[in-house]
């Protein structure tokens with residue numbers, strides 16, 4: 514599970530009476546378990562596509578199919594859920610709850626694992642990303658890189674069909690970024706789910722992804738996705 518097919522997806526916004534084509538005839542296939550990156554300049558439609566997969570917004574044309582089920586098409590949109598979790602660049606942990614509470618009390622988690630199972634799994638994943646000692650901390654006592662790692666762990670505790678990442682490393686200093694990159698690779702290696710992330714940083718995309726899709730824009734309108742097969746560096 515975790516196969517995504519984006520078929521001729523289009524999205525047009527109407528902004529102050531003007532039509533803005535944010536996505537035009539975009540087609541992408543993502544295999545189960547694949548770590549796929551989409552790079553492209555600001556404004557080329559990356560967030561629009563990610564938001565459509567996540568279910569935040571509906572398409573104006575085409576469709577998105579997740580494991581044989583149409584999840585987004587004009588007039589049909591599967592609402593956001595734990596099967597398609599997004600990690601953003603901004604903090605998303607509850608600031609009044611400790612890391613442990615953030616992880617095991619996540620509403621989405623309810624019913625999937627017992628609290629004891631969730632805690633055991635959370636500790637295992639935290640240890641893998643170098644955060645064995647933080648479960649009693651509040652998010653405000655941690656760096657943005659640590660918070661992002663906890664958010665990735667929280668997302669993966671829900672065993673999503675696809676983990677979506679919207680510029681999660683933006684604004685981090687080089688050392689933090691490097692640790693967070695490696696945490697994501699480690700989590701992907703140990704959980705094996707499908708990952709799709711968007712970034713404006715080609716070097717980062719090449720370092721992380723099995724496959725990099727380059728989305729280009731002709732001024733204001735035409736968007737294309739070009740597949741570039743690149744081996745992931747060994748480390």
Ligand code: ADP
Nearest residue numbers: 526528533535554555556557558559560561562
């Ligand atoms: P990217 O993530 O690649 O920077 P976006 O998907 O955010 O690109 O935006 C694609 C285009 O759609 C841009 O021209 C942007 O200004 C426009 N756009 C995005 N969201 C909206 C919106 N809610 N209303 C109107 N235009 C939007």
Ligand code: ADP
Nearest residue numbers: 525526527570571572573574586587588589590
């Ligand atoms: P949904 O419940 O699927 O979100 P909406 O009523 O929001 O349905 O939208 C129905 C369809 O019309 C969707 O495909 C959506 O993208 C499209 N749509 C909605 N608003 C606009 C708009 N301002 N410009 C272009 N397409 C739009």
